[in-house]
Amino acid sequence: MNNNGMSVIVRTVTRFVYALIIMFGFYVIMHGHLTPGGGFQGGAVVASAFALLLVAFGSAGLKGRINLHWLQSLEEFGALAFLALAFLGIGTAFFYNLFANSGGFLFGASVPTGSNAGVLAAGGLVPLMNWAVGLKVMTGIAAVVIIMLVGSRKEETE
Amino acid sequence: MKKAILFVAFLFVGAFLLLGVADMRPFGEPQISAMDDYYLVNAQPEIAVNNVVTAVVFDYRGFDTLGEATVLFAAVVGILGLFRKRREDER
Numbered sequence: 426m427n428n429n430g431m432s433v434i435v436r437t438v439t440r441f442v443y444a445l446i447i448m449f450g451f452y453v454i455m456h457g458h459l460t461p462g463g464g465f466q467g468g469a470v471v472a473s474a475f476a477l478l479l480v481a482f483g484s485a486g487l488k489g490r491i492n493l494h495w496l497q498s499l500e501e502f503g504a505l506a507f508l509a510l511a512f513l514g515i516g517t518a519f520f521y522n523l524f525a526n527s528g529g530f531l532f533g534a535s536v537p538t539g540s541n542a543g544v545l546a547a548g549g550l551v552p553l554m555n556w557a558v559g560l561k562v563m564t565g566i567a568a569v570v571i572i573m574l575v576g577s578r579k580e581e582t583e
Numbered sequence: 584m585k586k587a588i589l590f591v592a593f594l595f596v597g598a599f600l601l602l603g604v605a606d607m608r609p610f611g612e613p614q615i616s617a618m619d620d621y622y623l624v625n626a627q628p629e630i631a632v633n634n635v636v637t638a639v640v641f642d643y644r645g646f647d648t649l650g651e652a653t654v655l656f657a658a659v660v661g662i663l664g665l666f667r668k669r670r671e672d673e674r
Contacts, residue, residue: 458632458637458638463637463640464641500656501656507649511645519646520645525632526628539627543634548637549630550641551637554645554648561652565656565658569663572667573662
């Protein structure tokens, strides 16, 4: 794989598709407490969009679009947010779900028992943890993919 | 000779696996299901989450997710350290 990436067909299709992949990944993260999926899965989907960009455009096309330091910082922010959310319920227990069924405020709605379509603004800390873990996974895997494809080469600088 | 030993070992391990399969319970009838029933019944009233898997992963077994996140963090840090560009005076 040279620095120019792949053929113009792949590049054109990538331009159309990668935004859709990122959108689907965010959908999987956002609906993690309603549909199959969650933070890990959605984060991996979003990271695959970054990998597609890298394969299609090559390492040269990625320069200036994605900052590796930002990715690392966001990953650590996700990890710290996950820990902070876990510490929120420390009054009762570590990982106690403080906001579930607390009322309308911040994902506090209740869900009827049995089969139903689900309520998006429910689940308490679970959707927030989904977002934290999703942020952590998407930036972490993207950083790994980018540095393994780009950073190992000697002639590249930054 | 080597092939004969491998074949005997293959038969031995395969017989053990088949023995285990013959002793398996039918699908959908676990021996102990108290924990599963608790999750299935209480995930919606307690956590207000429809996806019981997410309820288990992020609430009942939150420590496990914390460990997974730690594993991912360690992997990312290790790979970043392994592939980082070295300055000339460092080698």
